[in-house]
Amino acid sequence: xxxxxIVFPGSNCDRDMYHVLTDVFKLDAExxxxxxxxxxNIDAVILPGGFSYGDRLRSGAxxxxxxxxxxxxKMAEKGIPILGVxxxxxxxxxxxxxxxxxxxNTSLNFMCKWTSLIVENNxxxxxxxxxxxxxxxxxxxxGEGRYYVDDETLKKLKKKNQIVxxxxxxxxxxxxxxxxxxxxxxxxVGMMPHPERAAESEINPIDNKPSSLIFESLLTTxxxxx
Amino acid sequence: MSLEPQExxxxxxxxxxxxxxxxxxxxxxxxxEHCSYKSSKKHLKMLPMKGPLVISEKGYDSxxxxxxxxYVITAHIESHNHPSAVEPYGGAATGVGGVIRDILSAxxxxxxxxxxxxFGDIEKDLQARWLFKNAVTGIADYGNCLGIPTIGGEVExxxxxxxxxxxxxxxIGFGKKKNLIKNHAKxxxxxxxxxxxxxxxxxxGSQFASDSLESENRSAVQIPDPFIEKLIIEAILEARNQNxxxxxxxxxxxxxxxxxxxxxxxLSIGIEMDVNKVHTRESDMNPDEIMVSESQERMLxxxxxxxxKKLDKICKKxxxxxxxxxxxxxxxMMHVKKGKKxxxxxxxxxxxxxxxxxxxxxxxxYLKNIEKEKKxxxxxxxxKMMMKFIxxxxxxxxxxxxxxxxxEVGIRTVVKxxxxxxxxxxxxxxxxxAKIDGNPKxxxxxxxEGAIGCFEExxxxxxxxxxxxxxxxxxxxxxxxxxxxxxxxxxxSLKGLTDFAKYFxxxxxxxxxxxxxxxxxxxxxxxxxxxxxxxIDKTPLYSQKITTGNCLVIIGDTKNEMGGSEYFxxxxxxxxxxxxxxxxxxxxTNMNIVLDLIRKDLLKTVHDCSKGGLAVAVSEIxxxxxxxxxxxxxxxxxxxxxxxxxxxxxxxxxxxxxLEKKNTKKLEELLKKSKASYKxxxxxxxxxxxxxxxxxxxxxxxxxxxxxxxFNSLRELVVHG
Numbered sequence: 001x002x003x004x005x006i007v008f009p010g011s012n013c014d015r016d017m018y019h020v021l022t023d024v025f026k027l028d029a030e031x032x033x034x035x036x037x038x039x040x041n042i043d044a045v046i047l048p049g050g051f052s053y054g055d056r057l058r059s060g061a062x063x064x065x066x067x068x069x070x071x072x073x074k075m076a077e078k079g080i081p082i083l084g085v086x087x088x089x090x091x092x093x094x095x096x097x098x099x100x101x102x103x104x105n106t107s108l109n110f111m112c113k114w115t116s117l118i119v120e121n122n123x124x125x126x127x128x129x130x131x132x133x134x135x136x137x138x139x140x141x142x143g144e145g146r147y148y149v150d151d152e153t154l155k156k157l158k159k160k161n162q163i164v165x166x167x168x169x170x171x172x173x174x175x176x177x178x179x180x181x182x183x184x185x186x187x188x189v190g191m192m193p194h195p196e197r198a199a200e201s202e203i204n205p206i207d208n209k210p211s212s213l214i215f216e217s218l219l220t221t222x223x224x225x226x
Numbered sequence: 227m228s229l230e231p232q233e234x235x236x237x238x239x240x241x242x243x244x245x246x247x248x249x250x251x252x253x254x255x256x257x258x259e260h261c262s263y264k265s266s267k268k269h270l271k272m273l274p275m276k277g278p279l280v281i282s283e284k285g286y287d288s289x290x291x292x293x294x295x296x297y298v299i300t301a302h303i304e305s306h307n308h309p310s311a312v313e314p315y316g317g318a319a320t321g322v323g324g325v326i327r328d329i330l331s332a333x334x335x336x337x338x339x340x341x342x343x344x345f346g347d348i349e350k351d352l353q354a355r356w357l358f359k360n361a362v363t364g365i366a367d368y369g370n371c372l373g374i375p376t377i378g379g380e381v382e383x384x385x386x387x388x389x390x391x392x393x394x395x396x397x398i399g400f401g402k403k404k405n406l407i408k409n410h411a412k413x414x415x416x417x418x419x420x421x422x423x424x425x426x427x428x429x430x431g432s433q434f435a436s437d438s439l440e441s442e443n444r445s446a447v448q449i450p451d452p453f454i455e456k457l458i459i460e461a462i463l464e465a466r467n468q469n470x471x472x473x474x475x476x477x478x479x480x481x482x483x484x485x486x487x488x489x490x491x492x493l494s495i496g497i498e499m500d501v502n503k504v505h506t507r508e509s510d511m512n513p514d515e516i517m518v519s520e521s522q523e524r525m526l527x528x529x530x531x532x533x534x535k536k537l538d539k540i541c542k543k544x545x546x547x548x549x550x551x552x553x554x555x556x557x558x559m560m561h562v563k564k565g566k567k568x569x570x571x572x573x574x575x576x577x578x579x580x581x582x583x584x585x586x587x588x589x590x591x592y593l594k595n596i597e598k599e600k601k602x603x604x605x606x607x608x609x610k611m612m613m614k615f616i617x618x619x620x621x622x623x624x625x626x627x628x629x630x631x632x633x634e635v636g637i638r639t640v641v642k643x644x645x646x647x648x649x650x651x652x653x654x655x656x657x658x659x660a661k662i663d664g665n666p667k668x669x670x671x672x673x674x675e676g677a678i679g680c681f682e683e684x685x686x687x688x689x690x691x692x693x694x695x696x697x698x699x700x701x702x703x704x705x706x707x708x709x710x711x712x713x714x715x716x717x718x719s720l721k722g723l724t725d726f727a728k729y730f731x732x733x734x735x736x737x738x739x740x741x742x743x744x745x746x747x748x749x750x751x752x753x754x755x756x757x758x759x760x761x762i763d764k765t766p767l768y769s770q771k772i773t774t775g776n777c778l779v780i781i782g783d784t785k786n787e788m789g790g791s792e793y794f795x796x797x798x799x800x801x802x803x804x805x806x807x808x809x810x811x812x813x814x815t816n817m818n819i820v821l822d823l824i825r826k827d828l829l830k831t832v833h834d835c836s837k838g839g840l841a842v843a844v845s846e847i848x849x850x851x852x853x854x855x856x857x858x859x860x861x862x863x864x865x866x867x868x869x870x871x872x873x874x875x876x877x878x879x880x881x882x883x884x885l886e887k888k889n890t891k892k893l894e895e896l897l898k899k900s901k902a903s904y905k906x907x908x909x910x911x912x913x914x915x916x917x918x919x920x921x922x923x924x925x926x927x928x929x930x931x932x933x934x935x936x937f938n939s940l941r942e943l944v945v946h947g
Contacts, residue, residue, distance in 0.1 A: 009456075009457055009544065012373020016635070051371040053453065054456075111629060112629060112632045197635075
């Protein structure tokens with residue numbers, strides 16, 4: 001069982017994600033530089049947060065054209081679990097693997113704060129151990145985190161159960177308070193908040209259990225017995 | 227951008243000939259106050275710099291402390307005042323970049339950023355507001371992109387900074403002791419310039435910073451590119467892991483001139499380099515410009531021919547440019563060529579060591595009557611005054627600032643900003659608390675006691691988390707040192723800091739002096755900034771939820787020390803009076819007992835008493851924990867004082883402890899033994915913050931209302947003004 005953590009130039013949550021996967025959840029994880037290909041034996045792929053290419057052009061826009069994205073797309077088609085967090089979410093959106101767009105927060109500022117999520121879909125590989133409508137205390141840290149979709153797409157997202165997380169409060173002006181979505185098949189998930197910053201009790205002042213269930217869901221999905 | 231006449235004579239006699247134009251540029255940069263510390267160096271030696279945990283190596287730009295189990299932390303502080311006053315976004319951002327590279331130079335990964343920001347009165351002054359807003363964005367955009375959390379700092383507004391800005395940035399690094407770069411070089415080694423291209427930005431920046439700010443010189447301000455810096459960090463740490471770096475130095479003030487001459491001087495080698503080999507942004511740059519450009523995101527590395535291939539490979543991976551610009555010689559000369567033509571050939575010790583000055587000092591005339599108080603207008607309604615006070619820019623919560631900084635990335639931040647000090651977890655199971663503090667209002671009234679107060683306040687802040695202070699960073703910011711009165715205030719502050727550091731055995735592990743901080747209306751107030759690093763062996767004090775019936779205890783006396791207080795200056799618009807004085811013995815007693823009580827797990831939370839006094843400190847606890855409190859002012863220990871003095875005196879060495887009732891007996895036993903002055907002064911509960919005297923409410927505020935005002939007023943002012 002192996003999880004690939006993709007590193008783009010400017011990724012900066014890759015080491016945090018790797019730490020949580022390996023040290024906290026004892027998973028076998030490996031970094032993959034964006035110019036490399038992904039080997040066939042990868043069971044899940046995570047695109048961590050950061051500022052790939054310094055957010056030049058648009059956040060995620062350049063990284064979405066990295067050579068490794070071809071492999072990510074192939075794996076997405078095969079149904080392999082793929083998670084994009086923060087900039088990773090922005091990249092998945094720019095790569096066309098997830099619907100919508102991420103715009104500047106309504107505050108026009110970078111926002112780093114703790115908020116909470118509500119689970120709207122607990123059928124994905126990253127949420128199957130969470131309860132529907134469960135609350136997750138979690139931090140956000142982004143400047144372009146306002147999820148936007150047009151009304152028609154929003155209707156479709158609702159119909160196909162593609163809204164995975166909503167904010168419990170109005171945080172940044174996201175359409176319908178959406179914080180995370182998945183593709184139609186449910187195996188590709190993107191979210192703006194950082195579960196890797198909330199999964200350990202030492203750094204989570206509120207409750208680390210719900211965030212750790214995101215990782216435990218993945219454990220269950222890819223068949224690691226714990 | 228030139229040398230003083232006597233400096234030119236000095237240089238000419240040292241090298242025995244007339245210097246070339248490139249030589250003049252190189253020496254002018256290196257002999258500037260900013261790079262050479264020529265006014266301050268003689269005196270800085272008084273600070274204690276050694277200690278059991280201090281690791282000193284030649285050529286380090288940052289301090290190194292051993293935190294056990296094979297790990298070290300590195301720390302450094304810098305300012306970017308002149309650039310930020312002209313172009314706050316770029317000035318502040320490149321300030322972050324520079325101090326981060328100092329941390330990187332030692333071979334450690336930067337893990338935290340701190341910022342100390344000072345501007346004019348943002349309530350009235352729109353330019354100050356503009357400077358503030360953009361400096362914060364500059365720091366946020368740079369630090370956030372690097373993925374290094376900005377976890378603490380301070381913001382202050384004072385009219386003495388009108389049309390000016392103080393932007394101080396400190397950074398902390400962490401790594402394995404065995405991975406520290408032990409700077410060394412031998413003949414034939416290669417000198418490599420790695421990172422961003424050299425352009426025409428920041429030309430003469432160090433001289434610009436070594437003079438009073440008279441004209442807006444935007445070309446002297448560097449342009450930030452955090453993306454390149456991030457790539458450099460990763461590339462260099464990879465090169466470090468492969469043992470490819472013999473010596474390393476970041477390019478900061480003075481650009482190549484300083485990096486090359488200081489590296490050569492520190493390692494007792496010579497360096498021969500060719501400006502044609504430097505990768506430049508523009509094709510027509512002349513040698514003088516290349517040597518003094520302060521373009522950002524560049525590192526100088528000494529390596530050898532065998533290792534160069536591997537270094538090249540790493541640079542290719544990250545798509546950063548690395549150019550071999552020269553090689554190491556054994557003749558202790560800095561030889562700069564353009565192709566075959568020699569542009570400069572100077573002994574490195576001459577370049578790197580400006581003649582130090584012994585500037586005259588004289589006690590300033592303004593201090594003669596400063597301690598006299600005037601009769602103040604009585605306050606009719608303290609509750610109303612208090613609401614105004616907590617919404618004032620200096621007292622209001624700084625959440626608008628730190629909410630824009632990614633303070634979680636790196637997942638080390640176990641105690642988050644907004645508390646007395648943030649705490650980071652380290653890989654060896656220990657914790658690091660750090661804080662920077664300044665107080666120019668106190669320092670103006672008494673430069674010595676004010677500086678000591680900053681030192682003690684920073685110590686108090688880390689002590690509140692359970693950390694023992696292990697190292698200090700100082701950043702001494704003053705006006706024009708050629709004015710003997712200003713130079714006196716510099717010396718007084720330095721002496722005060724030295725005395726405190728020696729008494730508490732806290733070594734100074736790094737520092738910086740920034741002089742010529744002059745505004746159109748005169749010099750800034752003396753502004754020493756002190757950074758304290760504190761170590762926690764086991765577990766930090768995680769602030770616990772305060773509940774009804776919990777007790778409030780104060781340690782330390784409240785004295786009649788109102789000079790430079792926010793109450794005098796903001797409410798009464800009066801500058802004067804006696805500023806708080808730290809009693810070293812009391813300070814030590816109180817610090818030790820607080821640490822002991824935390825270790826014995828008797829406390830729910832600890833908060834220090836500082837700006838705004840007891841009234842603000844108690845309110846901060848209540849507003850943070852959303853609970854009311856009843857405080858009896860007659861119980862506050864210390865000499866008998868009027869009620870406003872008890873509420874707003876900024877006496878040092880005071881701590882507020884919150885604990886459960888059941889722990890009070892044990893607490894009193896320990897406090898009695900410690901000989902610290904203390905009293906139980908209040909109880910938590912209800913929805914109001916109340917300060918009572920003789921059964922009357924002197925102050926009575928609704929917590930929810932106060933909290934909303936405290937949290938929102940700074941943002942309201944900046945965003946909606």
